[in-house]
Amino acid sequence: MEELNNRESEIFKNTLEKQNKFITERLKNIRNKYLDDDFIVAPQKKENIIRHLNNGIAANLIQTFFNYKTDTCIFCKGVKGENGIRQIERAHCNNYCRSDILELAVAEISDKLYGGETVTAGEILKKFIEKHDCCPIYMLCNKCHNTYDKK
Numbered sequence: 001m002e003e004l005n006n007r008e009s010e011i012f013k014n015t016l017e018k019q020n021k022f023i024t025e026r027l028k029n030i031r032n033k034y035l036d037d038d039f040i041v042a043p044q045k046k047e048n049i050i051r052h053l054n055n056g057i058a059a060n061l062i063q064t065f066f067n068y069k070t071d072t073c074i075f076c077k078g079v080k081g082e083n084g085i086r087q088i089e090r091a092h093c094n095n096y097c098r099s100d101i102l103e104l105a106v107a108e109i110s111d112k113l114y115g116g117e118t119v120t121a122g123e124i125l126k127k128f129i130e131k132h133d134c135c136p137i138y139m140l141c142n143k144c145h146n147t148y149d150k151k
């Protein structure tokens with residue numbers, strides 16, 4: 001399943017291209033309690049911010065934001081309900097873990113944050129979504145997902 005991590009593979013490039021369009025369109029009009037969170041983040045060690053957001057918030061946001069609906073595995077083309085496929089699941093590309101992407105997001109607002117400007121949690125989380133432009137989220141069946149996560 002190396003192609004899922006290979007930036008040059010068709011599945012990687014195609015998934016990312018569709019995903020980037022999805023992100024742009026969905027950010028235009030989504031109402032979401034995480035993205036709309038106006039809690040002001042105090043300047044502090046970026047590790048603290050990442051730990052706070054990675055404790056459920058970022059994972060929940062991914063679940064609600066990338067609300068893809070499909071019955072077919074993008075990798076094996078297996079269909080839900082057949083051959084032991086119970087469900088189709090979101091699988092984050094293994095090149096980055098969630099905290100890596102959060103780190104990219106915090107780095108992008110660090111001039112504002114440490115320069116005395118107001119930064120909200122929602123603003124960081126919006127960056128977090130946008131920073132998935134390097135990291136495809138694949139819709140895999142539970143069997144492929146299991147295999148992928150063991151690599």
Ligand SMILES: [Zn+2]
Binds near residue numbers: 077145
């Ligand atoms: Zn599959």
